[in-house]
Amino acid sequence: MSIGFRVNGEPVELEVPGMRRLLDALREDLGLTGTKEGCGEGECGACSVILDGQVVDACLVPMCQVDGSDVRTVEGLSDTTGPLSPLQQAFLELGGAQCGICTPGMLMAAQAYLDAGGGPEDGSIREAIAGNLCRCTGYTKIVDSIARAAVHDLTV
């Protein structure tokens, strides 16, 4: 079926089966490989994207649900030729990314949290990223990074 939606603000039109996973449409049909697959069953959050303002696991979203929607991925967090966003910059400076495979999903969960007005409180940040597994950092530096971004002006 034909599905029209916006990815990082750009309108796209795809001719795909309705049950094709959003994850595959992003990675394979649109070449946006920043969004990762970790488990394929909604447990790890590596494929988190923002769908109409909500964090979703792109491996669990069929394309038929995406028609007319707004999708944001890690590629849309900052301009490819411009500076990193304050959130990305905080991750860079404070060590929020190690192997990097959970990072795109983690950033999207964090961005949705910040967009919803989330603050620097440890507990609420941990709540917001509880669906995103990281095996490298122990989360301390991820929480610190998001907290720093939360107290900065965020005009992304």
Add this chain to the structure above:
Amino acid sequence: MISRPPTSTTPPSASIAEPPMVLPGPVIVDPLGSTRGAARPAPFRREGPDKLTGRAIYVDDLVVPGAWYGATIRSTEPHARFLGLELDPAFDWSQVVVVTAADIPGENVVASIQADQPVLVTDEIRHHAEAVALLAAPDREILRAAKRAVRLRTEPLPAVFDPLESDHEFAHNEVGIGDVDVAMAGADLVIEGTYRVGHQEQLYIENQGMIAIPRDDGGVTVHGSLQCPYYVHPALKRALALSDSQAVVVQTETGGGFGGKEEYPSIVAVHAALLARKAGRPVRMIYDRHEDISATTKRHPAVVRYRTGVMRDGTLVAQDIDVVMDGGAYCTLTPVVLSRGVLHAGGPYRCPDVRIRGRAMATNTPPNGAFRGFGAPQTEFAAEMQANRVAEALGLSPLALRRRWVYQLGDMTPTQQVLRESVAGQEVLDRAAEASEFERTRERTAPGRGGGAQGRAARRASGIGLALAWHGAGFTGSGEVKLKSVVYLDMDVTGRPTILMGSTEMGQGTKTIFPQLVAAELGIGEDDVDLAPVDTSVVPDSGPTVASRTAMVVGGLVIQAARRLREQVETATGRPFSASASDYGQEHGPIHIEQRFVPYPDIHFDDATYTGDAYPCFGWAAAVAEVDVDLDTGEVAVRSVVAADDVGRVLHQVLAEGQVEGGTLQAVGYATIEEMQVVDGRYRNDRLATYLIPTALDAPRIETILVESPYSGVPHGAKGVGELPMDVGAPAVVAAIHDATGVWIHDLPATPERILAALRAAR
């Protein structure tokens, strides 16, 4: 052949500015003194911008036109005679490539320490996830249908799942000093314990994956997620009968390893390469999570029986330790894991009479392999449990007992190694205890111990626990001498240096610290140092990226290479490298420096007798954990961990802290929730929905204290950091559970079921 989105190793914009430099001069590190000169701010993670923008290319992100998809047909029985493969005649096999053992042009073996593991089974199936055949198809739907059209004909054989019942031994070790039996007989008190630890899954978030591309010279190039390119390279050569140059291994960005991508990638690579060879086109072999958990290596389960003899005043007089590890179906790295486990089993404690015996047995379960800590977390859990139980029996504080026992400079280990330098057990212990206010907090939690006043009435109890460990730095025994690691440092005609090494980045920071080390020696910026891609046709064998050896051993080589480069340029030009390298290059041409490992001074180990310097030096770690235990449900919340780790020299504060924090949480998971349930040799919870690892909500706040007790054998003094925190987290948590509840949990993980059972038994 490969097209990929534009990537860059430099930040995408000047606005990702590094902090201004304080002084342009190099940091001169004196391994036995303080840092001279002006310290400059550490660089940000070199590949960080790529990882943060989605531009970093992991194996599954590679676009390879014309590539087919590969799959592995596995046994579903733990032990069986393999009689044949049945291909459903109703299926159209013309669109699928099938590879069996008959298609292997070289030897049917993926060799590690022994040559016992086949690439594909020919007659005997030894574990339920064993690879029997391979398929490749142009798309995933055909591949799935083809998998359903394959049947295995087998004849079941009796299987062994308990290493204590196995009669197939992979390895054994024995070390000891003094006369344990006499010393034990003379002890005032003997504490005995048996401790069991289970499998642990590395659970890197990026699954295993390789893409194999046939080469014009008849060979194959594989791109993939891996720790050790020079393990994959010989595996390809042997199985596919290729020359050195026909087998090429390229590391893609690697989404975590933790030991799980030390040796298993060789199997994935050989499988992908066989399919690509037969299909005559590239093949993608990317595991999904279910396959990754069910088939790949885990941390070795172990049973540790321990007897500790002490005098009334707390003096440690004897340790008698028996370690049995479950190797799984094939040998893999098991003998080395066992060896490290045995060498660390006494814990970091001075004891005149010690006997440690270990054996690793085969079972009909998937092979176990490397995982952060490599045998030491298993045995040091037992050592710390014993220390705590001795302290309890003698009415001593666990801190006071360890202060009394911990190795000091000049002490001798069970291999008769004299600890001549870099001994910081006492320091990490004191730093962790002080920062956590261990003794004061323990007074507060005292009523909970032993089912006291707090215990009966309360529904929750709090506790604090402490653990101490040592971890041998670098490879065990003569490992480094045999490896003869090499790095190259090349300077081109413009004076720009490039580091060429086989050491890999998998999140720990290799790509950041190596340019940093070279830049500091040459007096230039980190961005003025290039790194060659990890591609076996380009970089030399710098040894595997394992054993916390990379920063220490390979880092030392890189510094030595940089010093030679600097000297060569400065001798010729009479001016500083930074000001004269390009002039040198234009006048004299490029420079190629090869730096080979030279044995560390005065380090000797006898493999035959297992005596001598088991490691050039040790790192030291302490952890204090605080927990809340729900006495109704047995659930444990780990509230905080203070971790103090002696890493020799901190090369990069943020990266080193990241290693400690990440390792600590893996240890907390090992202690509390990470349990592989094995039923008839199969992992029952082989999905991420059922094998749980800690989330951000489960994770404690981790406070890291980095201690620097440098090692003089390497120019920078660094001893490694990756594995240290893994040794102490679990025993600290279990000690805290005891402090809260009064019960000892002898088996890991300390699940709610085990805690409730222990509480019931205590009432």
